[in-house]
Amino acid sequence: xxxxxxxxxxxxxxxxxxxxxxxxxxxxxxxxxxxxxxxxxxxxxxxxxxxxxxxxxxxxxxxxxxxxxxxxxxxxxxxxxxxxxxxxxxxxxxxxxxxxxxxxxxxxxxxxxxxxxxxxxxxxxxxxxxxxxx
Amino acid sequence: xxxxxxxxxxxxxxxxxxxxxxxxxxxxxxxxxxxxxxxxxxxxxxxxxxxxxxxxxxxxxxxxxxxxxxxxxxxxxxxxxxxxxxxxxxxxxxxxxxxxxxxxxxxxxxxxxxxxxxxxxxxxxxxxxxxxxxxxxxxxxxxxxxxxxxxxxxxxxxxxxxxxxxxxxxxxxxxxxxxxxxxxxxxxxxxxxxxxxxxxxxxxxxxxxxxxxxxxxxxxxxxxxxxxxxxxxxxxxxxxxxxxxxxxxxxxxxxxxxxxxxxxxxxxxxxxxxxxxxxxxxxxxxxxxxxxxxxxxxxxxxxxxxxxxxxxxxxxxxxxxxxxxxxxxxxxxxxxxxxxxxxxxxxxxxxxxxxxxxxxxxxxxxxxxxxxxxxxxxxxxxxxxxxxxxxxxxxxxxxxxxxxxxxxxxxxxxxxxxxxxxxxxxxxxxxxxxxxxxxxxxxxxxxxxxxxxxxxxxxxxxxxxxxxxxxxxxxxxxxx
Amino acid sequence: xxxxxxxxxxxxxxxxxxxxxxxxxxxxxxxxxxxxxxxxxxxxxxxxxxxxxxxxxxxxxxxxxxxxxxxxxxxxxxxxxxxxxxxxxxxxxxxxxxxxxxxxxxxxxxxxxxxxxxxxxxxxxxxxxxxxxxxxxxxxxxxxxxxxxxxxxxxxxxxxxxxxxxxxxxxxxxxxxxxxxxxxxxxxxxxxxxxxxxxxxxxxxxxxxxxxxxxxxxxxxxxxxxxxxxxxxxxxxxxxxxxxxxxxxxxxxxxxxxxxxxxxxxxxxxxxxxxxxxxxxxxxxxxxxxxxxxxxxxxxxxxxxxxxxxxxxxxxxxxxxxxxx
Numbered sequence: 056x057x058x059x060x061x062x063x064x065x066x067x068x069x070x071x072x073x074x075x076x077x078x079x080x081x082x083x084x085x086x087x088x089x090x091x092x093x094x095x096x097x098x099x100x101x102x103x104x105x106x107x108x109x110x111x112x113x114x115x116x117x118x119x120x121x122x123x124x125x126x127x128x129x130x131x132x133x134x135x136x137x138x139x140x141x142x143x144x145x146x147x148x149x150x151x152x153x154x155x156x157x158x159x160x161x162x163x164x165x166x167x168x169x170x171x172x173x174x175x176x177x178x179x180x181x182x183x184x185x186x187x188x189x
Numbered sequence: 190x191x192x193x194x195x196x197x198x199x200x201x202x203x204x205x206x207x208x209x210x211x212x213x214x215x216x217x218x219x220x221x222x223x224x225x226x227x228x229x230x231x232x233x234x235x236x237x238x239x240x241x242x243x244x245x246x247x248x249x250x251x252x253x254x255x256x257x258x259x260x261x262x263x264x265x266x267x268x269x270x271x272x273x274x275x276x277x278x279x280x281x282x283x284x285x286x287x288x289x290x291x292x293x294x295x296x297x298x299x300x301x302x303x304x305x306x307x308x309x310x311x312x313x314x315x316x317x318x319x320x321x322x323x324x325x326x327x328x329x330x331x332x333x334x335x336x337x338x339x340x341x342x343x344x345x346x347x348x349x350x351x352x353x354x355x356x357x358x359x360x361x362x363x364x365x366x367x368x369x370x371x372x373x374x375x376x377x378x379x380x381x382x383x384x385x386x387x388x389x390x391x392x393x394x395x396x397x398x399x400x401x402x403x404x405x406x407x408x409x410x411x412x413x414x415x416x417x418x419x420x421x422x423x424x425x426x427x428x429x430x431x432x433x434x435x436x437x438x439x440x441x442x443x444x445x446x447x448x449x450x451x452x453x454x455x456x457x458x459x460x461x462x463x464x465x466x467x468x469x470x471x472x473x474x475x476x477x478x479x480x481x482x483x484x485x486x487x488x489x490x491x492x493x494x495x496x497x498x499x500x501x502x503x504x505x506x507x508x509x510x511x512x513x514x515x516x517x518x519x520x521x522x523x524x525x526x527x528x529x530x531x532x533x534x535x536x537x538x539x540x541x542x543x544x545x546x547x548x549x550x551x552x553x554x555x556x557x558x559x560x561x562x563x564x565x566x567x568x569x570x571x572x573x574x575x576x577x578x579x580x581x582x583x584x585x586x587x588x589x590x591x592x593x594x595x596x597x598x599x600x601x602x603x604x605x606x607x608x609x610x611x612x613x614x615x616x617x618x619x620x621x622x623x624x625x626x627x628x629x630x631x632x633x634x635x636x637x638x639x640x641x642x643x644x645x646x647x648x649x650x651x652x653x654x655x656x657x658x659x660x661x662x663x664x665x666x667x668x669x
Numbered sequence: 670x671x672x673x674x675x676x677x678x679x680x681x682x683x684x685x686x687x688x689x690x691x692x693x694x695x696x697x698x699x700x701x702x703x704x705x706x707x708x709x710x711x712x713x714x715x716x717x718x719x720x721x722x723x724x725x726x727x728x729x730x731x732x733x734x735x736x737x738x739x740x741x742x743x744x745x746x747x748x749x750x751x752x753x754x755x756x757x758x759x760x761x762x763x764x765x766x767x768x769x770x771x772x773x774x775x776x777x778x779x780x781x782x783x784x785x786x787x788x789x790x791x792x793x794x795x796x797x798x799x800x801x802x803x804x805x806x807x808x809x810x811x812x813x814x815x816x817x818x819x820x821x822x823x824x825x826x827x828x829x830x831x832x833x834x835x836x837x838x839x840x841x842x843x844x845x846x847x848x849x850x851x852x853x854x855x856x857x858x859x860x861x862x863x864x865x866x867x868x869x870x871x872x873x874x875x876x877x878x879x880x881x882x883x884x885x886x887x888x889x890x891x892x893x894x895x896x897x898x899x900x901x902x903x904x905x906x907x908x909x910x911x912x913x914x915x916x917x918x919x920x921x922x923x924x925x926x927x928x929x930x931x932x933x934x935x936x937x938x939x940x941x942x943x944x945x946x947x948x949x950x951x952x953x954x955x956x957x958x959x960x961x962x963x964x965x966x967x968x969x970x971x972x973x974x975x976x977x978x979x980x981x982x983x984x985x986x987x988x989x990x991x992x993x994x
Contacts, residue, residue: 103943107984124956137958138950141965146946149237149775149972151989188991196717229682229739230781232789234772239969241891245929246977249769252686252837270891300692300713314715320702332696339695350924353689353837357924360891364925454790461786461794468785468792563891584790591891592969597789632715 061115061181063090068098070128072120074164079171086171087178099132103143116156116181123161155180196631216623221614232596240591244358255354256289257576263358265583269570270563272361277556281363283431284548285348290430291541292341293577294534299334302639306397310636311629337385340378347371362560372555379546386539393535411619412527414482414611415440417489420496421575427504428496430575438499440484442523450573453582469606480611491579491604493533498523505543511536527612530640567591576601578642605641612637674730677709679750681743682770683736687761688712690837697844729753731850733760734823737770741815744826751827762836764823766933767981771820774980774987778818822982832861835917836931863916867935868928871915874900883954887967901927912944931978940984942975
């Protein structure tokens with residue numbers, strides 16, 4: 056799609072991924088402007104209803120970025136999210152939302168580069184998929 | 190410019206309906222349209238669902254006859270998974286089924302179609318209902334009606350989980366066994382149910398058969414159509430609601446064909462008209478000749494009168510005696526008078542009560558062995574039973590993970606679609622002459638309809654529609 | 670002498686089960702009928718539309734509407750009943766949440782038509798005729814009612830004062846709602862007139878539920894037998910009790926079958942399906958990606974299961990499809 060700039064909602068955990076995004080910012084790295092960040096205390100706090108709401112309100116893609124397994128500030132909030140994510144992806148596809156429109160990944164506080172790479176990849180994939188019909 | 194009379198909504202039946210009557214210049218009936226403004230789409234939205242959910246999902250087609258859908262669906266699952274229920278499960282299903290038929294037919298007689306007779310078709314409309322019925326038969330009898338219905342619903346809740354929507358159906362059996370205490374309790378109810386059925390037939394004798402006005406309606410040509418008849422029969426060709434082969438007799442009462450449920454596609458076909466959302470079923474091997482009755486037309490009828498016409502008798506003694514009495518009184522088999530549906534329905538009430546009673550006395554129904562687990566890969570299954578309003582088919586195809594890929598549902602009322610149209614129009618032509626119209630006369634048109642106890646919720650599990658009852662006035666030699 | 674309160678009952682895209690549940694009030698129906706004046710009830714009484722249209726605005730004390738909204742006619746009637754009634758009560762799952770018929774929102778209206786008229790094996794339709802919105806017949810226009818693209822719950826077309834949940838609602842709940850109206854002791858507007866807590870709280874098997882549920886695979890009810898005394902989830906069978914409002918007397922559980930969610934979500938949940946998928950995720954006891962995918966795949970048709978009664982009123986309301994211009 057020409058001229059289509061995907062809107063992406065990113066739920067970033069306070070302890071790792073948000074720090075990682077900050078690190079990318081401090082290092083002056085450029086990444087697509089279509090990402091809107093929502094800071095949450097833990098990726099495990101991301102209720103499935105938030106994700107559906109994001110899609111309903113105009114997001115073309117939704118990302119949840121948490122701490123690496125084993126690093127969760129609350130022991131296993133990120134693993135709870137992982138389990139939720141695997142089931143929710145199946146539900147979303149029945150709603151006509153391609154599985155790639157929802158992404159869960161792990162970013163530590165020091166992984167600014169990885170953060171940028173993931174945002175770029177996600178944006179590119181959303182460009183390929185085009186806007187989510189509503 | 191023709192004048193139009195509208196009856197909207199058609200009342201005292203299960204579902205939405207509307208009748209439009211167009212009058213010609215002489216104010217006689219020119220054309221009647223029967224409209225069902227509904228859309229639901231079960232055939233499509235059940236695709237992709239898990240097969241084991243079908244009994245509880247498809248029963249939401251109809252809240253008046255959910256047990257019929259639940260049963261046809263459970264049997265389609267037996268077939269889909271290639272598994273036979275153990276004897277106790279089969280008997281529990283049949284017990285539940287007869288309890289449901291008993292209750293459902295009574296609902297029709299006392300609440301929906303019966304008031305036309307009991308209170309009278311020309312009675313003030315504020316009286317043509319259950320409350321009017323109670324006034325007429327007396328509060329004591331009214332309480333009995335309500336009480337027996339409640340207790341039978343209790344039996345259904347006990348066996349199947351819910352008085353209204355059973356939830357016990359599984360491929361190869363049922364989910365819940367019953368205890369000896371349960372069985373004793375059920376016997377108490379079934380014993381009284383038999384007595385109540387007899388009582389109801391007596392009331393029918395009093396208010397209809399021994400009442401000149403009503404009896405005239407019963408045998409009137411206004412409500413008469415010579416058609417084929419279809420119903421489930423056991424291996425002695427007796428009426429059975431739960432299981433058997435499908436038997437069709439011709440307008441002279443001769444067996445035309447007998448087939449198994451799985452072969453339904455060889456015998457039944459539906460047509461689509463651009464002006465109607467309702468599909469019309471007919472006998473495939475005779476073909477569609479239009480809205481006409483007789484030997485050469487594929488129009489057939491189902492439900493109580495059709496079941497009695499299509500069988501050689503009832504499997505229980507009291508019902509058999511009534512069966513013989515009815516055919517004797519109405520001039521032998523088959524009976525073509527549509528209003529005899531009401532009588533046949535009450536004979537079925539008696540049969541259902543007797544059959545329930547037999548099953549409740551059968552010690553085997555308390556066996557804990559109520560399920561056989563499937564051990565083959567599911568692919569395709571057909572289930573059939575006799576719903577209160579006629580033969581009901583469920584047909585599923587699934588993938589190897591038992592996710593439903595395709596469904597076809599032939600619903601009881603749809604079998605009667607053509608006949609219902611013909612009956613409404615015939616009644617309208619008779620009742621409305623020279624523009625003389627009254628509430629009572631219009632109700633006579635609705636009576637043609639209520640005799641079938643049509644369930645429009647079922648008929649429109651598919652789509653909304655207008656059903657012109659006869660599209661052209663034609664002569665007898667020509668098909669439309 | 671004061672006038673009796675006027676009550677009306679009406680159905681939209683429904684199956685008649687909610688009407689049956691009113692008739693199941695049995696002797697209580699006579700009590701209620703004696704205390705009120707039933708002015709419109711197509712399934713049981715002979716009053717017609719014109720009788721309702723002739724009434725004054727607000728003349729009816731309370732109207733119970735069951736069924737979802739699928740056609741223009743249903744929406745029109747809902748609006749008329751709203752105007753004529755002081756209180757409008759959504760009666761049963763379909764009016765409350767869209768109900769089972771809301772599952773049609775996973776498909777396009779055209780899919781429903783082509784399946785029914787062109788594809789099913791009994792249909793003899795070589796020309797592939799589809800019913801037309803308008804046919805001209807001997808100079809007469811025959812119109813078919815306009816069918817909306819999607820199924821809606823009642824409160825998506827008119828304001829609703831109260832909700833009686835369930836498929837079907839229990840006669841006890843209907844009676845209690847009627848008594849609340851008659852005795853003028855209604856809770857705040859918008860209340861769902863049933864239990865406040867999840868079904869698990871009133872489940873007869875609650876004591877068999879372990880502190881921590883741990884599931885590696887979800888079993889299908891056709892392939893397994895289960896202990897009729899034990900928590901379904903502990904047996905590995907999906908039961909929607911934790912995400913479903915109580916008040917149904919645990920009918921299905923008592924018949925030894927798991928909950929399928931007909932009472933809808935509890936007050937603090939917006940989307941029953943999302944919550945169902947979350948709580949099931951929380952009891953899965955594997956975190957290895959491959960194994961996890963296998964466990965998730967052991968849930969058949971998650972969308973159809975979790976949104977069985979609430980698709981039309983869920984956050985997404987149905988399958989997202991490009992708007993036809």
